[in-house]
Structures are given as C-alpha cells and as structure tokens.
Amino acid sequence: MTDPVASHSFPRVPASFFGIVLGLAGLANDWRAAHVVWALPAIVGEVLVAITVLAWLLITVLYGCKWLVAPAVAKEEAVHAVQCCFIGLAGVATMLVAQGVLPYSRPAAIALLLIGAAFTVFFGLWRTGVLWRGGRDPAATTPVLYLPLVAGCFVCGIVLASVGWPEWGQLAFGGGFFTWLAVESVLLHRLYTAPALAPALRPTLGIQLAPPAVGAVCYLSVSGAHSDLVVHMLIGYALLQALLLIRMSRWIAEQPFGASYWAFTFGATALAGATIRVSIGDPHGAMAMLAPVLFVLANVLVLGIAAGTIGLLITGRLFPPAQTPASPIPTVPQKAT
Template sequence: METSIDKRPALTAPWGSLKHLPVNLFGAVMGLAGLSLAWRVASTVFGAGTMIADAAGMTAIVVFIALALGYGAKWAKYPSAVKDEFTHPIAGNFFGTITIGILLLSTVVATYSTLLQEIVWAIGTILTIALSFISLTRLLKGNMDVAHATPSLLISGVATLDIAVAGGTLPMAWAHEVNLFAASAGAVVAIVFFTMIFSRLVHQAPLASGMMPSMMILIAPFEVGFLAYVNVVHRIDAFAALLFYVGLFFFAILATRIFRRSIAFATAWWAISFPMAALSNAALKYAAARQTIVLEYLAGALLAIVTIAIVVLFVRTLRILVNGKLLGG
C-alpha cells in the first residue's frame, strides 16, 4: 500500500541540475577572453585605458573556473551524460571551446605572469592538438550524415589556429615551430570543413532556428586565420588583408540572418561571441597597420558591437541561470 510519502514529488534544486550544464557554455570564456584581447589592442590603437580589458579578462578567468568546476562535477556525477555529449555528432564539437578557452586565457594571464602564460599555453596546446586528432579520426571513419556538417564542425577546424593566435609572441625557440605546425594544420582543416559546411547550407534544408547563431562561426577561419598568420609571419601583408576582408564580408551577410527577434535566446547564442571578437581584433590590428581614418572608425564600430553583444549575452545567461532555465533540462 502506497503511503503519502511515496506520492510526494521529488525535490529539485531551484537552479536545476548540473546534468544539464551544456558544454557549449565554454564559448563564453572564448568570447570574454577575445573581448579582453580586443580592448587590449584598442588601448594602443585609440589610447583607451586597460580597465575594460582587465575586467573582461578577469571575468573570463572566473567564468572558466566556475564552468570547469561545474562540468567536472557533472563528469563525476553523470559520466554517461558527458559521454553522450562528447560522442554526439554536433554537440561533441563544442568540447573544442574548452581547449580554445584555455589557449585564450594564456594571453589574458600574460599581463600578470609570463611563466603562467607559457604553462597555460602549453596545456592548451597539448589538449587542442589531442582533441583535433580525436575529432578528425572520428570523421575519417566515414558514413557521416550530411546534416551533421554544421558550422560547429569548424570549432575543431580552427582550434589549432588558435595555438598560433595565443602563442605567436612567446619567446621559446620551439614555440615558433609549434605555431607553424598548428597554423598549417588548422588552415587546411578549416578550408576543408568550410567547404563541406557551405555545401550543406546551400544544398540541404536550412539549420533549425536554435542553431542559427552558430552560423557566425563561418567567419572564424578567416579572422582567426588572419590573427594566426600575422603572428607567424610578423607582418600584415596583402594575404592578411584578403583574409580580413573575406571575414568582414561574411559577417555582413550572416548578421542579417542571425540577429532576429524570432530566434529565442539560449546558450547557443554564445557561438557568436568569439568569431565577432576575432573580427574586432583583426580590424584593430589592420587599422593600426594601415592608419587610415575609415579603418579606424570601422574597427571602433566593430569593437562597440561585440562589446554590447557580449554584455547582453552575459546578462541574459545570468538571468536564465537564476530562473532555473539554464540547468532545467
């Protein structure tokens, strides 16, 4: 015979369960770190202070620690949920946001300690190469569903490019060779993946509404490629300019498709943050090299846009965390 105790509903935490913590939320670390780097460059281009750069960088560190602890607890308590996410043909791509986040944080901590920068970069480099190896090995097994060729696939494609982005200024002699290896591998993989994804977007059904923000990742190979290339060759030449302008052109096209009220907010929106931050960084560095007023205005406008976008994303994420929707399942 059932008792009244048996009929009582199970108690749940007011904020939900860590089981539902999405790995794509690590994209917030990438966006915040990228924003910090952009404002750091702006301090030299426009003479702006470093207060915003420092604030964004510290926020990126705090967010990474919080997410790492949270996702580590999820892994310990719900290992099957993490395994399902890692092996998922689309969600699994977002594990690259963890390793890229570590790489970008190495540039953030450089302000405080060169030794810490080198350690964090080395850790991020090893993890990024390992994850890219796993991702490519998985794809080469064949029989990939064309519907799974989504923009998130590019995360593993541009991941090794970020090794050169974060490590281009490191003084170790061996770091230059690692950067060359990473940039070359990342460039080829990014080109192949971009072609696959673009073909799928043209010839197959449109992406679901919830996946539309991830389309901004399509500009990443060009803008991250610009930053990696400039760090490797230590100059901004015509090829670098071509990469920058192609990314800018795609940004103008994609912005009209992504920024619509009909697309509900979710953590997937963080996918826009780092590509836009990379575009802003590239624009600032290109403007500094060319020293023309039009490019300076463009760089300033892009910096303002990405700053507003990330602030909005941060506030709205905190809101859904507090009201239980983020971890509610």
C-alpha cells in the same frame, strides 16, 4: 557511487558553455589592443581578463564534475554528432586564458598553453578520426566542425606567438588554415543542397564568422603583425560572413535566445581585434575607419548576450533540464575509439 539526488539537481554544464570564455577573452583582447592604439583605459581589459579567468575556472570545474556526477549525460554528449565538437573548446579556452595571464606570470601562461594545446591536439585528432570514417547524417553537418582543429590551431598559433614561439605558431596556422578550407567546402555543400538547418542548430552559424577573423589575428601574430594582402583578404571574407549573418538574423532568431548565441561572439571580437591591430600601421586607411565601428559593435554584442545569459541564469533557464526529449540529431554512428 553517484548520488541520484545530486545527479538530478547538479547543474549540467554543456561543453558549449566554453564558448562563453572565448567571447569574454576576445573582448578582453580587443580592449587591450584599444588601449595600445587609442589609449583607452587599460583597466577595462584587465577586468575582462579577470572575468574570463573566473568564467573558465567555474565552467571547467562544473563540466569536469558532470563527468563524476552524471557520467551517462557526459558520455552521451561526447558521442553526439553535434555537441561533441564543443568539447574541443575546453582546450581553446585554456589557451586563451594562458594568453590573458601572460603579462602576470609567464610560467603559468606556458603551463596553461601546453595543457590546452595538448588537449586540443588529442581531442582534434580523435574527433577527426571518427569523422573520416564517414556515415554521417548531413543534418548534423554544421559550423561546429570548425571547432576541434580550425579554432584549436588558430588559437594555438596566436598564443604560441604571444609567448615568443612564432615558428611553432606558423605550423599551427598552416594546420588551421587548410583544415578550414577543407571543412568549409563540406559545410557550404550541405547548406546549399541539404534541407534547412533545424531552428535549434541555426545559432551555430555564428561560428561561420570565426575562421577568417581568428585566422587573420593568427596570421598577424605569427607573421610579426605586418599588414599585407593576405590579412586584408582574411578580414574581407570575415566582413562578408558578418554581413551574411546580419542578412540571415531573423531566420536564425527563430530559435529563442539561449547560451548557444555565444557562438557569434568569438568571431565578432576577433574581427574587431584584427582591424585594430592592422590600423596601427595605417592610421588613415580603410582598417582605421572600420576598427572603431567594429569595436563598438563587438562590445554591444558581447555585453548584450552576457546580459541575456545572466537573465537566463536568474530565471533558472540557463542550464539544460535534467531530462530532455531525444535529440533529433543522431549520435555518432561509429564506435568512438
């Protein structure tokens, strides 16, 4: 039986906190690539990997405990029209941890990859099956729709290629790529024609940068790291999204800073990582010029958001309160089966 006191005081970690793991893992991968290309200290990347693993362990344990201590809160999140999509990040984060530990233990990396991929496929199919039934409030259509399958497939492809299974990774890339195009058309129609996003949902626009950027990294991984027109197109579209987000930054920032701003980090780190990898084959080309700038900006972004998050933790404002007003975003109207 759940202890009411413990239920009230236990930190209720939302599934969106897995986005912290994605941002840290992305920065760790950037530093690993920077060590290979620019001979920057390898220790920085490995320390970031260790921090990523610790963050993943802590968030996974706390989120899992929420299902035991406050199951009603966890179930409410699972059927929420926006928050539920973040649950898919649990599998994505696990696969990124697998990539991080690969140089130290291949068996552990493969085990984590299989667990993360299985969760990603299961949750992505379940969630998409609910979405295809229709009846969705347009106000709930945000870039979080990319998370279950687009982010899951692209990251799965990256890690499959990392462990030496690029053909399986190519299948994952195809799933993520075409799902991205389909979801983007729905999302842009909503942004162009429906009422403006509520301030609380505006930081989710940071996810908009991730599909082309992470897709570029996935394409490089499954294609043997060959630079060509396709990867340049993906990077170009990611740069366009980044510029649009900068242009809209004041409007987005009407929502006070919170953990939701980690949504910007995975796309930013993936964009920097893609340009670093492409610059290897052309040290005097456009990507070689962009890579150092994007690498510095990715570091500033992640470290700045991390510092702000630590500040929220210290002041007791990081975790959602035990009781909150009803959300303006509706729960999923269909029976979630």
